[in-house]
Amino acid sequence: MSKRTITVIPGDGIGPSIIDSALKILDKAGCNFEYEFADAGLTALEKHGELVPQRTLDLIEKNRITLKGPLTTPVGEGFTSINVSLRKKFALYANVRPVISFKGTQARYENIDIITVRENTEGMYSGLGQKISDDGQTAEATSIITRQGAEQITTFAYELARKENRKKVTIVHKANIMKSTSGLFLKVAREVSLRYPDITTEEMIVDATCMKLVMNPENFDVIVTTNLFGDILSDLCAGLVGGLGMAPGANIGRDAAIFEAVHGSAPDIAGKNLANPTSVILASIQMLEYLGMSDKAEMIRSAVSAVIEEGDRTTRDLGGTHGTTDFTQAVLDRLV
8 A cells, every 4th residue: 555645844842742752653553654844933943044944835735634743933023823824825724623521631521522613714813904003002903704715614514513423513603793704604604504404503602602611511512613713712622621732623625734733832841751742643633534544543542542541651731740752652552
């Protein structure tokens, strides 16, 4: 069988160590990948003088599948978010953030299984119309919602729900106040929902969604929403299952996909063998499912689940005393 080549961006801070964990696990599971490594973030800036070198863009375009560690965008120096730039460059319109409860974590809830589907290229993150008045007293930004973008993301959410035998899609909006942008998103989402009579649809204002996610998270299944709201809600959902260390993310377009750890680069613990690699391991599981390698995905998921439930060589955030390499070895030991 020929090997599939994927682009790997180790990233900054703890990125290289947790990416190394994920690759060792993919190899042990017999995924038969070839890896082409590329730089981005502060690492790339120091090596090449730019945050995303052209070679990195070329490799993403060539291989179409990328596994990425956390990246650092310098703050307050005029740099555009690297993640936002990559999503726009490759039209990765769907951000898919699943959260699932794992027994043995320090989470406050059990039996959580929610997917947030976030529009990834429009809304307040479009980057358009950002300006500050000459006197520094007024700031403006433009939110852009298009019918095409709204239809694309809501259709994606309903197709995902149907594929995974989900029962309900919650359309999250703020159309009561933001009548133009959020209003258009809601209108289009309603139209799309009519094509899926087999799936229950509910509509919910974003602030009410936050409250209800905390009070009764078990009532949610698939959430679909705009960019800014999805960014906030997906982090809230991560908090339900133990934090960002337990939350992966996929950025999916028509021709390419980037799978990533959604947490930051944590430079304070970089090089100290302390990081929990679960987020990027779960992202690699998303990647396998996207590639139709469900058997390998389930094998790795079962191994990770067993390690966490048994508390075998778990990291500090999971209640253990071990580091990245020990946790990784515990997973590898269960892949037979």
